[in-house]
Amino acid sequence: MDVKEDESEAILREFREFLVSYLRGKSTSEKRGYPWKDSWQYIVSHSLRVESYAKELIELEGGLSESEALMIRAAALMHDIGSLDDRRRHAKTGAGIVENFCRNKSHITARLNVKTLLSLILTHQKKDGKEKKLPYAILKDSDILDELGAMSIFMISHQADRERYDYYAQVLKLLERNEYGFFKKQEQRLSTLGARKIMRRKFAFIKQFALHLRDELKGTEKLKL
Numbered sequence: 001m002d003v004k005e006d007e008s009e010a011i012l013r014e015f016r017e018f019l020v021s022y023l024r025g026k027s028t029s030e031k032r033g034y035p036w037k038d039s040w041q042y043i044v045s046h047s048l049r050v051e052s053y054a055k056e057l058i059e060l061e062g063g064l065s066e067s068e069a070l071m072i073r074a075a076a077l078m079h080d081i082g083s084l085d086d087r088r089r090h091a092k093t094g095a096g097i098v099e100n101f102c103r104n105k106s107h108i109t110a111r112l113n114v115k116t117l118l119s120l121i122l123t124h125q126k127k128d129g130k131e132k133k134l135p136y137a138i139l140k141d142s143d144i145l146d147e148l149g150a151m152s153i154f155m156i157s158h159q160a161d162r163e164r165y166d167y168y169a170q171v172l173k174l175l176e177r178n179e180y181g182f183f184k185k186q187e188q189r190l191s192t193l194g195a196r197k198i199m200r201r202k203f204a205f206i207k208q209f210a211l212h213l214r215d216e217l218k219g220t221e222k223l224k225l
């Protein structure tokens, strides 16, 4: 399948529009512990970010055809589309939704392998760092990379008690005690060299941030009130 760049972009736009129209207005009673994550709009923004990582990894890894690149980016956009219908089985639900969407759309089926697209969505949850098939590895790694890095700081800050005087010190402690370990765990779940490279960049930033925060807290290290 030979696909031109502008044709790919038009198809991706179609998938993006479908994502928004399918999720619009849906709600969830499940709480994820971070209030900004409990909306359909959050799923849209997460999916767009995962697609962006997928695009970066496609370039970093190289060797994929235009059709495969299109398929991976479409899978990234669609991978969580079922999560407001059935969170636990969202991969299977999502694959069904996308199968219906692609049915009878010959301009899509002619340009990407829909069977593999559905399989990518169906299997995206199992992330053990051992994925050999590049399209699958890229999708899984892109999903892992989202919300690590600068965003980690917002999530860590949300766990700290903002009513207390030592809020900054708590954030530092959470970063150094929990987040470093979490980064290492997530790194082990990655399958591509490209994603490991991005992860290292993110980790270096977090460490740098913690160093600055530690420096700014000087003089209060032993303070207990």
Ligand SMILES: [Fe+2]
Residues within 6 Å of the ligand: 046, 050, 079, 080, 143
């Ligand atoms: Fe995801």
